[in-house]
Amino acid sequence: MNAAPRLAMVAGEVSGDLLAGLLLGGLRQRWPALSAKGIGGPRMAQHGFEAWWPCEKLAVRGYVEVLRHYREIVGIRRQLRERLLTDRPDLFIGVDAPDFNLDLEAGLKASGIRTVHFVCPSVWAWRASRLQKIRRSVDHMLCIFPFEPDLLAREGIASTYVGHPLASVIPQVPDQAAARRALGLPGQAEVLAVLPGSRASEVQYLADVFFAAARRVQQARPGLHVVVPAVPALRPAIGQAARRAGIDAGLHIVEGRSHEALAACDVTLIASGTATLEAALFKRPMVIAYRMHAISWHIMRRQALQPWVGLPNILLRDMAVPELLQGQANPGRLASALLEWFESPDRIAAVQEKFSALHHELRRDTAQLATDAIQQVLSPA
The missing domain is CATH 3.40.50.2000 (Glycogen Phosphorylase B;)
Known part of the structure; x- marks a missing residue:
């Protein structure tokens, strides 16, 4: 045997x-x-x-x-x-x-x-x-x-x-320049990674809101590129949501390749789940968001034992990155939280230091x- x-x-x-x-x-x-x-x-x-x-x-x-x-x-x-x-x-x-x-x-x-x-x-x-x-x-x-x-x-x-196996796979210092070259992204532009989830139900509840927020960020910061790793089966739905939001210039939808997208970006808007820990291991500042059916949300909220939902916050036992859930996950609040990252290099450096320590602990x-x-x-x- x-x-x-x-x-x-x-x-x-x-x-x-x-x-x-x-x-x-x-x-x-x-x-x-x-x-x-x-x-x-x-x-x-x-x-x-x-x-x-x-x-x-x-x-x-x-x-x-x-x-x-x-x-x-x-x-x-x-x-x-x-x-x-x-x-x-x-x-x-x-x-x-x-x-x-x-x-x-x-x-x-x-x-x-x-x-x-x-x-x-x-x-x-x-x-x-x-x-x-x-x-x-x-x-x-x-x-x-x-x-x-x-x-x-x-x-x-x-x-x-x-x-955590990903802590050994993801490099302690990601090569952002190489990831951008691999994805065809400009080396000097600001890049936002949008990850609305890998399930059809997640894309249904999150994609339109995420892209509406990304469009607001793009309007506030001209020249911003938006990279979106997509499960192949969900790529058409994600593309339609991006078009509904008016995102065209600077949009890069790629099949899979979520690790390259996280390595390449400056900030990410990301659905709550395992991907948030991956983003932390890539040392990327993020805004975590989630929406679901109202009944599911009511049940899950009643069973919560901690004040945090995102894995990085749970592991750090601190609201290190913003969490906007259900009704709070609207385009205006998401865009504002994302723009705060782009405008706060000192805050980014502080959270990256926390993520680096977490990476060592999980490796x-x-x-x-x-x-x-x-x-x-x-x-x-």
Whole structure:
């Protein structure tokens, strides 16, 4: 088994696919002949992963939004569980996507299949009730933030801090000039990166507002270029939103390449989520925003345990960058917050210093630490 473990994996969206791809790279160094199958995306496929369903099938956020896709998602989980119980893997690894993965892991673990979950659900931010479900579902948790193992240990949940894999991939000092050349952006112009999310529901709620704000910034700062990394399937919708806002000159929509866009920009307007941590690792000042269906917002707000939503602010335990959520995320307020960054070089330098310290804290040999932990689960002493 240890010579060529058979793994099943589920990554639920673009960010999960990225993390799972990094993890698979480390696992394959330890076990070149391993097999991995399940739900994933192109980054996982680069490491030989066989996707039975694409990760985009699970890329839905919010209560009301999930209800629209509930039957399809539950159907996929049922089919996957049946398939894995029939042809049992040596280990199941769920990568993020806790709403999908924890229920699946609970059933697999109860049937004797060992389970590992990569990326601890943010029980420290909201929905602390998930701790009981994690204990039932997961043999071992791979944690990307240093304070998580102590919290899990108090609940009897085995875990390992492995660092954040992106902290080793993203350079401590990004090469802005090289990123601009790669994207065809002028070397000396001001650049705003607009990231309205990788889910269709996020683009639906955020794209028009983001581009209306970007247009106001462009009017206030002539010559500003706007770079927008887009998931290929969402590129038409993003282009239409940009045109509705009147952005034409200086607009650069690129497929994927979010890391190059963050390296190239001066400031970013960004949807709350994993991408905000990526922006912090690139040392980019940002305005974090999010909007969703009103009912979903009401439910999530009631379950919040901290005053921050964006990962950089949560990890720094400080409102280091602005967060404008739901009704506050309107074009006027977003544009004003963005312009404050462009007009405050001292403030930018201060937040970049904080982001640099955070980068050092999160940087570990994630692939090796995670692989060591997974080997212990596969072959406990």
